[in-house]
Amino acid sequence: MRKPFIQGVLTGVAAIVVGGAMIALLVMKLGAVPVNADRQPPALEARLFGMALHASVARYAGAQPNPLPATDENLSAGxxxxxxxxxxxxxxxxxxxxxxxxxxxxxxxxxxxxxxxxAEAELFWIVKHGIRNTAMPAWGRQLSDENIWQVAAFLKRRDSSPMNNQSRTGEGAMNRRPDDKK
Ligand code: HEC
Known part of the structure; x- marks a missing residue:
């Protein structure tokens, strides 16, 4: 009595999953999925993607503290x-x-x-590995780990970094040459 019931439920669930996948495939095949980039992602999509992104980054990034000290030099480099x-x-x-x-x-x-x-370890991970299917590149082949930690330190301290303090007066580190002193 019990076994056929469970089998029936499992068959039903499998049919729904396979049917759903086939409908999704058909929708894609018919070209009904919009692929243009010139609109804002709908709120639900942005929310779901944001959730998946945060969870994945938290899972893979680890909690290592920034190995570089937050000196003016490192923040300026960032x-x-x-x-x-x-x-x-x-x-x-x-x-x-x-x-x-x-x-x-x-x-x-x-x-x-x-x-x-x-967190800085998460920023490091995002910058090094990029974000799939978005315009965010993986910088791991162009920037050293040291450079990525510098930029992570910079992003985390946007309110206290030399660039931001000075940009309020119109003289950001962005406009300074590397050899300029404060
Ligand atoms: C060609 C454009 C482009 C460049 C250049 C680029 N990014 Fe991105 N980046 C993106 C896009 C688009 C996203 C958003 C992806 C998403 O919504 O998940 C993003 C996301 C991020 C995020 C996650 C932010 C958040 O709040 O979700 C960080 C951190 C980041 N980028 C850092 C950097 C750093 C540091 C650099 C330079 C070394 C850089 N990006 C260069 C396009 C770019």
């Missing part, structure tokens, strides 16, 4: 890397969202004006 490689998408300090960064799907978040909510 600011320079940011200005050179990241600001085009993620925005310059006090400049608001740029058209380029806003034109991706999902858009590149503004990172220039607020300290990141991610």
């Amino acid at each position: 600011a320079e890397i940011y200005a050179e490689m990241c600001a085009k998408c993620h925005g310059k300090p006090n400049a608001g969202p740029g058209v380029y960064g806003a034109s991706f799907y999902p858009p590149a978040p503004l990172l220039a004006d607020h300290p990141s909510e991610y």
